[in-house]
Every structure is written in C-alpha cells, then in structure tokens.
Amino acid sequence: MKRFRNWFFTYAVAVIAAMVDQVYSFNRLELRGIEPCALDGVVLYSFNLRSLVLPVIMVYAGLCEIKYSFTPNVIVRQKSRAASWYRQVLMCYVKCAGVMAVLMVCSGIVFYALSGRYENFHSLRSIMFDEFQKNGYVMPDSFNVPVMILQSFLINSLELFYRVLAAMAFYWITDSQVFSVILTVVMGVLAPDRMTIYRIGNPYYTGYEYKYTELYSPYLYIKSLVFVAIWIFALLFIAHIAVSRKNFLKRYI
Amino acid sequence: MYIKIDKLTKKIKGTTVLDDISIEMQGGRVYGLSGHNGSGKTMLMRTISGLIVPSSGTVDIDGKILGKDISFPESIGLLIEYPAFVNGYTGFRNLKMIAGIKNKIDDARIREAIESVGLDPDDKRTFRKYSLGMKQKLGIACAIMENPDIIILDEPVNALDEAGVGRVHDILEECRQRGAVIIIACHDREELNLLCDEIFKIESGRITGHEKV
Numbered sequence: 359m360k361r362f363r364n365w366f367f368t369y370a371v372a373v374i375a376a377m378v379d380q381v382y383s384f385n386r387l388e389l390r391g392i393e394p395c396a397l398d399g400v401v402l403y404s405f406n407l408r409s410l411v412l413p414v415i416m417v418y419a420g421l422c423e424i425k426y427s428f429t430p431n432v433i434v435r436q437k438s439r440a441a442s443w444y445r446q447v448l449m450c451y452v453k454c455a456g457v458m459a460v461l462m463v464c465s466g467i468v469f470y471a472l473s474g475r476y477e478n479f480h481s482l483r484s485i486m487f488d489e490f491q492k493n494g495y496v497m498p499d500s501f502n503v504p505v506m507i508l509q510s511f512l513i514n515s516l517e518l519f520y521r522v523l524a525a526m527a528f529y530w531i532t533d534s535q536v537f538s539v540i541l542t543v544v545m546g547v548l549a550p551d552r553m554t555i556y557r558i559g560n561p562y563y564t565g566y567e568y569k570y571t572e573l574y575s576p577y578l579y580i581k582s583l584v585f586v587a588i589w590i591f592a593l594l595f596i597a598h599i600a601v602s603r604k605n606f607l608k609r610y611i
Numbered sequence: 612m613y614i615k616i617d618k619l620t621k622k623i624k625g626t627t628v629l630d631d632i633s634i635e636m637q638g639g640r641v642y643g644l645s646g647h648n649g650s651g652k653t654m655l656m657r658t659i660s661g662l663i664v665p666s667s668g669t670v671d672i673d674g675k676i677l678g679k680d681i682s683f684p685e686s687i688g689l690l691i692e693y694p695a696f697v698n699g700y701t702g703f704r705n706l707k708m709i710a711g712i713k714n715k716i717d718d719a720r721i722r723e724a725i726e727s728v729g730l731d732p733d734d735k736r737t738f739r740k741y742s743l744g745m746k747q748k749l750g751i752a753c754a755i756m757e758n759p760d761i762i763i764l765d766e767p768v769n770a771l772d773e774a775g776v777g778r779v780h781d782i783l784e785e786c787r788q789r790g791a792v793i794i795i796a797c798h799d800r801e802e803l804n805l806l807c808d809e810i811f812k813i814e815s816g817r818i819t820g821h822e823k824v
Contacts, residue, residue: 428748429695431753434660435712438682606662 369460371415376404376461380468393483396476397503401510401568402485404462405517412457413521417542420450420522421535433606443530443601445592450526451519458515462507484565486570493571506573513582520589521545527597533608563600612638612673612760612792616658619668621658621816628654630816632668636792638760641783643807643824644796650795651816653692656763659794660689672761688759690767693751698739702749703732706756715757723750724756729778743770755782762786762793768802782807 621629647706661683672678696705721733728748
C-alpha cells in the first residue's frame with residue numbers, strides 16, 4: 359500500500375502540475391502569435407517539468423523504496439550488490455518512462471482541448487514552420503508522427519532518468535537522503551539538456567531552436583541522444599565502482 | 612556447514628572496528644558473542660552476513676569466500692539491531708514480501724514461523740502498531756522462516772517476556788538440531804550461558820576470550 363501510495367502520489371502530482379503548466383505554456387504561445395496544436399503538446403511541451411519539479415518528486419518516491427531495499431533482511435537475500443543496484447536502475451527507467459508517457463498524454467490532451475487541432479504542419483503560424491524557416495530547412499511534405507512521438511519520448515524519458523539516476527547513485531554512495539534530493543535540484547538547475555541551454559545568470563534560457571528540426575534530422579537527434587548517453591554511462595560507471603564495495607551500516611527504515 | 616573467519620580486519624574512516632579476528636564455527640552449534648557496547652559484536656555479525664566488506668582477511672562459508680565467490684551467504688536469516696519492516700504492512704504481509712525475494716517457502720511456512728514466535732498471522736494490525744516485543748518476535752520469525760543454514764541474532768531476547776524467551780530457546784534448539792550455525796550477541800551473560808555452546812568475548816574489535824559452555 360505504501361509503495362502504491364508513493365507512486366500514485368508521484369503520478370498525481372506530475373499530472374496536476376503538467377495540466378496547470380501546459381495551460382500557461384499554451385497561452386504564452388498564443389500571445390506570441392503562434393498557433394499550437396496537440397502534437398506540440400505531446401512532442402515539445404511534455405518536457406517542461408522534467409528538469410526540476412519531476413525529478414525531485416521521483417527521487418523522493420524512489421528513495422523511499424531504496425531505503426526499504428537496504429534493510430538487512432532484503433539485502434542478504436539478493437544475489438549481489440551489483441544485481442540489486444542494476445535492478446533498481448532498470449526499475450527507475452521504467453518509472454521515468456511511465457511518468458513521461460503520462461505527461462505526454464496529458465500535455466496532448468490539454469493542447470488539443472485548448473486548440474482543437476491535432477497538427478498544423480503547414481500553417482504559417484505553426485511552431486514547426488517557424489522553426490524550419492529560422493533554421494533554413496525546407497519544410498517537408500509529410501512527417502511520420504508516431505516516429506516523432508517515439509523519438510521525443512525516448513530522449514525526454516532518458517533526460518529525466520539521468521537526473522533521478524544521479525540522485526540514486528549518490529544515495530547508494532553516501533546514504534544521505536537529504537543530499538540526494540539537494541543534488542537533484544542542483545542537477546535540475548545546472549545540468550544541461552537539449553531544450554534548456556545553460557547561460558550564466560539565466561539557467562532557464564529556453565532558446566533552443568532545433569526542437570522539431572532535431573526530430574527530423576537524424577544527425578541532430580543522435581547527437582542529443584549520445585550526449586544523454588554519456589551522462590548515463592558516466593553515472594553508471596562511477597556507481598558501479600562504489601556499489602560493489604558498499605557497506606550497509608545505517609538503519610535505513 | 613561451517614564458517615571460517617581468517618585474520619578479519621575492518622577499518623571505518625581510519626578507526627579499526629574489527630582487528631585480526633580468526634574464528635571457526637560449525638553447523639549444529641550455537642555461538643555467543645559477548646562484549647560491551649561498541650566492542651564490535653554487531654560489526655562482526657554484519658561482516659559475516661555480507662553487509663560489510665572487510666578491509667582485509669576472509670570469511671569462508673562452506674568453501675565459498677564472501678565478497679569473492681559470493682556477495683552474501685546463500686542461506687541466512689538475521690535480526691541485527693532492530694527489526695526493520697514496512698510500517699504500513701501487517702506482520703504476515705511483511706514476511707511474505709521478504710520471502711518473495713527468494714521464493715523458497717509458501718504461505719503456510721510463513722504462518723508457521725509467525726505462530727512459532729507467539730504471534731497471530733491473521734493479526735490485522737500493521738507493524739507500526741506492534742509493541743516492541745511483538746516487533747522483536749516478528750524479526751525472529753523472519754530470520755528463521757526459510758530454515759536458513761546460518762542464523763544471526765543480535766540481542767534476540769530484548770523486550771521479550773518470559774514466555775517469549777522460552778519460545779526463542781525452543782526455536783534455537785530446533786535450528787541447532789537441523790544443523791544450522793547460530794550466532795547470538797547478548798549483553799546478558801546468563802542468557803548466553805543458557806543458549807550457547809561456545810562464547811567469544813570481544814573487546815575493542817578483538818577476540819579476547821573463547822570458552823566452551
């Protein structure tokens with residue numbers, strides 16, 4: 359029940375925060391003279407919460423579970439420390455992917471409810487048209503929408519995952535729940551991601567101009583994916599060294 | 612079944628908590644650890660159960676070196692310091708969840724283990740509402756439910772009433788007869804004398820005495 363409550367709380371907060379945030383995002387776009395559509399909500403604006411708000415919620419819920427799995431009776435029944443760590447890593451990605459999927463659906467619903475449009479590729483006031491014009495790309499005749507959604511889902515869930523993974527690794531290494539949550543906030547503010555370009559004094563400068571172009575161009579997409587993968591592998595490498603010699607000394611629960 | 616500890620040393624942040632410990636334990640016997648608070652009894656138990664990685668030395672369990680061949684003993688039940696369970700679950704549900712990790716026993720065996728310590732498996736109260744003694748009993752039930760080859764109990768009779776202490780004695784006798792290695796840490800010397808076949812005295816992380824009861 360406690361586990362269910364933790365994850366229900368995580369998803370409920372994420373959904374409510376997403377709904378409220380998307381209404382503001384939609385209004386801001388309209389004020390700039392842009393006509394958003396449901397696809398913009400799913401592909402672009404579902405990411406809004408994953409830098410700061412969502413990782414903190416997920417880390418809190420995740421750490422509650424890790425604490426339980428660190429109790430002596432649970433630990434000694436595992437095959438090894440590494441097996442326990444990698445199972446938690448896998449579960450962490452599954453949960454991040456789940457939250458991201460929920461956010462994408464919610465964002466799409468909000469954007470569709472407010473605009474009444476599924477897509478507006480060829481409108482002169484669409485985000486996509488505006489972006490392709492600025493980047494000097496020729497607007498293609500058609501798009502593979504399901505592939506675009508999958509691409510967006512993959513990279514967004516991985517960007518959420520590496521923030522939560524950093525906190526998990528930190529908790530495994532230090533046993534400190536407070537510092538793990540603080541680390542997540544720091545990661546949310548400082549760690550660069552593809553949509554938020556870090557600028558000194560203005561960490562939330564969202565001047566990324568390749569949102570749709572990236573999904574259209576394999577080169578740009580793979581570049582972003584490799585960047586996220588480097589973060590994840592670096593964290594896994596550091597954690598692997600620490601995990602194999604971890605001492606379970608604290609009273610966790 | 613045997614446990615052979617050879618020149619075991621553990622340092623934590625520069626402090627030596629276990630210092631050059633070498634002991635051997637055989638199946639079907641009960642071993643006691645006596646010593647003051649902070650003498651290293653619990654640390655030694657944690658090391659044998661694999662929760663702590665030794666700085667040097669080895670723990671050999673039935674021919675397998677802990678930390679090299681295996682990360683944790685393959686068949687172990689333990690109660691160290693404090694029975695740690697999920698507060699919002701009943702006693703039965705807590706044990707069922709832990710038993711689900713290895714999936715070696717069925718619900719009937721879990722119920723039997725809970726009954727053997729004097730608790731009711733159908734008790735709807737959550738662990739949060741258990742008294743200290745009931746929590747301790749559930750911890751013991753968890754340690755013995757899978758009939759492990761190694762049983763480690765830290766202060767097992769803490770907070771137990773007379774009947775509870777009697778039950779623990781009976782349970783440990785059963786486990787001894789089926790050939791398990793039983794390791795108990797206790798402050799009460801009389802209790803150790805009653806329960807154990809051999810007693811190791813620990814002071815400042817070193818074994819300073821060994822007697823057969």
